[in-house]
Amino acid sequence: MSAQAAISHDAAMRLAVEHADLVKGATYPNPPVGAVILDREGRVVGVGGTGPAGSAHAEVVALRRAGNLATGGTAVVTLEPCNHHGKTPPCVDALLDAGIATVVYAVADPNPLAAGGAARLAAAGVRVVDNVEADLVATGPLREWLHKQRTGLPHVTWKYATSIDGRSAAADGSSQWITSEAARADLHRRRAAADAIVVGTGTVLADDPTLTARLADGTLADRQPLRVVVGKREIPSEANVLNDDSHTMVIRTHDPAEVLKALSDRTDVLLEGGPTVAGAFLRAGAIDRILAYVAPILLGGPITAVDDVGVPSIARALKWRFDGVERVGPDLLLSLVPR
Numbered sequence: 001m002s003a004q005a006a007i008s009h010d011a012a013m014r015l016a017v018e019h020a021d022l023v024k025g026a027t028y029p030n031p032p033v034g035a036v037i038l039d040r041e042g043r044v045v046g047v048g049g050t051g052p053a054g055s056a057h058a059e060v061v062a063l064r065r066a067g068n069l070a071t072g073g074t075a076v077v078t079l080e081p082c083n084h085h086g087k088t089p090p091c092v093d094a095l096l097d098a099g100i101a102t103v104v105y106a107v108a109d110p111n112p113l114a115a116g117g118a119a120r121l122a123a124a125g126v127r128v129v130d131n132v133e134a135d136l137v138a139t140g141p142l143r144e145w146l147h148k149q150r151t152g153l154p155h156v157t158w159k160y161a162t163s164i165d166g167r168s169a170a171a172d173g174s175s176q177w178i179t180s181e182a183a184r185a186d187l188h189r190r191r192a193a194a195d196a197i198v199v200g201t202g203t204v205l206a207d208d209p210t211l212t213a214r215l216a217d218g219t220l221a222d223r224q225p226l227r228v229v230v231g232k233r234e235i236p237s238e239a240n241v242l243n244d245d246s247h248t249m250v251i252r253t254h255d256p257a258e259v260l261k262a263l264s265d266r267t268d269v270l271l272e273g274g275p276t277v278a279g280a281f282l283r284a285g286a287i288d289r290i291l292a293y294v295a296p297i298l299l300g301g302p303i304t305a306v307d308d309v310g311v312p313s314i315a316r317a318l319k320w321r322f323d324g325v326e327r328v329g330p331d332l333l334l335s336l337v338p339r
Ligand SMILES: NC(=O)c1ccc[n+]([C@@H]2O[C@H](COP(=O)([O-])OP(=O)(O)OC[C@H]3O[C@@H](n4cnc5c(N)ncnc54)[C@H](OP(=O)(O)O)[C@@H]3O)[C@@H](O)[C@H]2O)c1
Pocket: 159, 160, 161, 162, 167, 168, 169, 173, 174, 175, 176, 178, 199, 200, 201, 202, 203, 204, 206, 207, 230, 231, 232, 233, 234, 253, 254, 255, 256, 272, 273, 274, 275, 276, 277, 278, 280, 303
């Protein structure tokens, strides 16, 4: 593979992020990393993302594609190259063997087992540049994995669809569909990259959702998240959420901490429940990101996106900050993180 023009480290990192996004959800328990190899002239000669567990890391995938053109070139990687023998040899060895002269990365590896790659490369005479497009990576493909490394808990995104007046269903309980096909397609892409989708029994009983990740033509995506139903009521055996399209876990609790404990081997959890479960998770401080798909419709009525969140007065409002606003078809997608 060869491209015509030399590109900057920043541009190469953005390309690495695109490749990390492509493998997001398919690398567990490894982080979804992207890598780009530039030849001596700064032209792209190899790209890659982390393979499934036990197979090659991103650097190795990209180096293989670059072949001899990597010699004297630059490796641009979203995460500091690893320095430990896991199921595969250290990426640092592969970079040194390939004769890479410069390594550029975005985020340092917080995992003490794998860290130290940058120092070893520098000691071997490789020029090392860190912190390139670090925010883009830390809030993008590595967001959930970094959270898990920091806290030991899965990262929880509360996703909901709402009318402009904050309603998540019409007065009769119907909510399919508040948002556009484009918004739903966007959500299905996120589901395919997630490890689990959580709802309460109320949503299963009201909407009978399948909770799968589907492609635009309605067929199932290759990868399906675990479906998780939280609550004490029985759900009917013929409920769509129990079909064969994916696995399903039923957790008979009302305690968000117990749900997170049951999902402690997961990294990226989407909470798609109704107002009751969303309120419980918000009260427990168990939500790390909000994704609100906002449709330009008004519904009025009693069914709000979230129930009681334990706020008695305006001074005690739960404070969040917008970290992204996108248009998705006719709708808006608002992304928020705790302030
Ligand atoms: N627009 C959207 O994005 C969206 C998404 C989902 C749902 N909805 C709408 O929301 C409505 C359903 O709302 P919902 O609130 O019933 O759904 P829900 O929050 O998904 O489920 C509520 C049920 O979950 C169980 N539960 C789990 N943890 C709980 C806790 N900490 N506290 C209390 N109960 C807990 C309870 O059932 P048990 O009695 O079984 O324990 C409770 O009745 C429907 O109209 C649906 O269309 C909209």
